[in-house]
Amino acid sequence: MFLFFINCPLLLLSQEEQSSAPLIDFETVSTYADARNGDNVVHDFDNIFSSAQKAELTQVLKDFSTASTKEISVLTVKNYAPYQDIQQYAADLGNFLGMGGKNDANAVIVVLCRSRGALGIVPGTTAETVFTPAILNTIVEQKMVPELSRGDFYKGMKNGVEAIIAQWQ
Numbered sequence: 650m651f652l653f654f655i656n657c658p659l660l661l662l663s664q665e666e667q668s669s670a671p672l673i674d675f676e677t678v679s680t681y682a683d684a685r686n687g688d689n690v691v692h693d694f695d696n697i698f699s700s701a702q703k704a705e706l707t708q709v710l711k712d713f714s715t716a717s718t719k720e721i722s723v724l725t726v727k728n729y730a731p732y733q734d735i736q737q738y739a740a741d742l743g744n745f746l747g748m749g750g751k752n753d754a755n756a757v758i759v760v761l762c763r764s765r766g767a768l769g770i771v772p773g774t775t776a777e778t779v780f781t782p783a784i785l786n787t788i789v790e791q792k793m794v795p796e797l798s799r800g801d802f803y804k805g806m807k808n809g810v811e812a813i814i815a816q817w818q
Contacts, residue, residue, distance in 0.1 A: 694725055721759070729767075758771050761806060770788075
């Protein structure tokens with residue numbers, strides 16, 4: 650069973666808007682520091698996706714970003730402790746990774762934690778007008794949950810990404 654957290658009003662913020670320190674010093678965790686230095690949009694820290702799946706999802710996301718200047722990132726994580734809330738974790742990690750650029754958080758981050766059965770979707774401040782809780786709930790319930798519940802994590806995440814792209818165009 651998956652718990653889906655999408656109604657929390659957390660947002661990816663520009664560097665100037667960030668006021669509180671995250672619970673994790675992401676800079677000291679080599680996995681996150683390495684991710685920050687790359688241009689990947691798929692961070693499969695839980696090793697859920699095959700190489701081909703990761704490459705396909707990466708291409709979809711990069712093509713969308715190039716055509717639109719909007720950014721979507723997908724992350725899978727083994728755990729999000731010491732956070733209790735995957736939404737806060739997703740927002741803090743997205744901010745650390747610099748999603749959405751320095752001055753315009755035109756981004757959406759999707760984080761899946763298989764071990765805790767949790768999914769968080771966090772829009773940036775620019776994207777929040779498009780991605781209301783009702784829209785995100787529809788995407789999660791209709792496009793993602795059916796596949797995630799069957800254990801097809803790639804298809805669930807890909808369906809979610811495709812629905813986000815369709816909504817955002």
